[in-house]
Amino acid sequence: MDYATLKAFKPAEFEQAADGYRALGNTAQTAKDHVDTVVAAGMRKSLEGEAADAAQKQLQDLSKNFHYTQTECGVISTALNGFAYDMAVATRALDSAVADARAENFTVNADGSVTYPAGPDKVDGKVPAGGTTHGATDGAAQGIYRQAVQFDPNPYYGRAQEIANRIAGALKDATAADEKWAPKLRSLKADDDLTVSARDWADVGSDMRGVRAGAENYLAMLPDPPKNGGPADNAEWWKGLTDDQRADYLSMRPASVGVMGGLPADVRDEANRAVFAETQGKYQSELDRIRALEPPRYVTTPQGTVQSGKWKEWDERYGDRENFLDGRLDGMSAIQNRFDSTGADGLPEAYLLGFDPEANHDGRVILANGNPDTADHTAVLVPGTKTKMDGISDELGDSEALWRQSHVVAPDQSVSTIVWFDYDAPNTIPDAVKAGYATDAGPTLRHFLEGNDVAHRDATGGLSHRTVIGHSYGSTVVGEATQYTPEYAESRWKSTIPADDIVAVGSPGMQVSHAAGLGMKQEHVWAMAGGSDDYAVRYGGKLVGLGDGGNIPTDSDFGANVMDSDAKDHGAFWDSDENGASVSLQNQANVIVGAYGDVTLKED
DSSP: HHHHHHHHOOOOHHHHHHHHHHHHHHHHHHHHHIIIIIIIIHHHHHOOHHHHHHHHHHHHHHHHHHHHHHHHHHHHHHHHHHHHHHHHHHHHHHHHHHHHHHTOEEOTTTOOOEEEOOOOBBBBBBOOEEEEEEOSSSSHHHHHHHHHHHHOOOOHHHHHHHHHHHHHHHHHHHHHHHHHHHHHHHHOOOSSSSSSOHHHHHHHHHHHHHHHHTTHHHHHHSSOOOOSSSSHHHHHHHHHHHHHHHHHHHOOOOHHTTTTSSSSSHHHHHHHHHHHHHHHHHHHHHHHHHHOOOOEEEETTEEEEEEHHHHHHHHHHHHHHHHHHHHHHHHHHHHHHHHHHTTGGGGOOOOEEEEEEETTTTTTEEEEEEEETOOOOEEEEOOOOTTGGTTTHHHHHHHHHHHHHHHHOOTTEEEEEEEEOOOOOSSSSSTOOOOOOOOOOHHHHHHHHHHHHHHHHHHHSSSSSSEEEEEHHHHHHHHHHHHHOOOTOSSOOOOSSSSSSEEEEESSSOSSSSSEEEEEEEEEEEEEEETTHHHHHHHHHHHHHHHHHGGOTTTTGGGGGOOOOOOEEETTOEETTTTOOOOOHHHHHHHTTOGGGOOBBBOO
């Protein structure tokens, strides 16, 4: 970059362009939300048939386009701000050097050299001549110039050389910024079509990483999130950021924002959806590449049809990875289907509060039906043994069933039901007899509940009626959460879990011997049992000691309210049929909305 270009460069123009892209991204987000929650949701409520299904597919594609536009505009905005920041450092250095040259009555020439006048006084009988000097950025050259200054009789020479060096340094920094950012900015473009493909979303992740590395200096100016703080600290930090700073965090560090307890649900949802879309595109692209390399599995030989040696090599190299990607993509499809179901049978908007396909060995999915920050009633469902992201559709369906029945019971009150899967669940029955999985998961659940508490208080000034439901080994996790005191708690004494009711469904034990051990009043601890294999789960836990002292929640000695249940097996607690919700589902919904008088209890 030459002197004239840098002198004319105005970082503010690029900052204004960044603001324009950010505004466009906000417009795209608004349009996406309108398509998802108003247009598509409205159609699901009132229209059926092939034409309606085709229209829904087009709306889903339109929503993806808006989401892609929103995400890329955020990346472009940060890139432009990062470029402007780097260039502003160079322009400020240049302007300072030029101002000093003018103060000395020096002339800065078109090539960045500095002309200085003749000396003010005679030396050895004559006035030292003026001259022109060029700047240097190389350390050796600067050393030579410094030595030359010692022998030059003109006192202006040394000052001119110092200014020229500063100008050269500013040009060097500007050139480096231009060379760094030019390819990054050129790469921020989409294919010239209206289809947002898996490859496009995979490219978003690449763009994000590239811009994040390039904008390191700019992003370093952002206020850091609190270290070792709690949800309340996170909330205060977020509220203290400017709109632009929040946008930079969402565009450059969505994964970090998405896991921060205490932040508003809509913020975490926006961050996690960006991670979700990018990850889904990346995984699908990788899976497509692996499958494109797959040779025929069987070949025909004179001895008959046999398995191909090349296929065996392919399977040894890629088989495990293919299965992993395929399973995780199944889970992501279930999440996407939930996004696309908003409005169906009145189902509210979904909020993705946590997402990471590689967390905890089995993945992380935290998804809410309805906004928990503003809901009158919130239920958190903690699933148990064998839960994986790959099959998360079952847990999402259970959560939806809880929402629908709760809405039936309390149609005039807002309800949010949440699937919380953020721990390494036991994958086998032998593993499920070990308390270690729950011991590790309890603090994580507690942090989530505390964060939900803070976000709701910030949004409404009050608290939601909150129910925590643990299914199977998930109830063991809930029990551990009640025993944990967060490190950011005001007191190190045991504090009560932020919940109004606890429900243990098909529980093998909660690591306490009595309901009072959960830190809640006995009348707000509930339990229910099912038939068939549920008996084996519950009494298996009793035998191996998951129930402290041999007591499990459905035992009379435990002291819980044992609800009536018609669940035929361990997974049937959320069933419905043509006659409506099961007794098990009705009772859980009654607890969720605080209709305790309508709960039917099991007769002794």
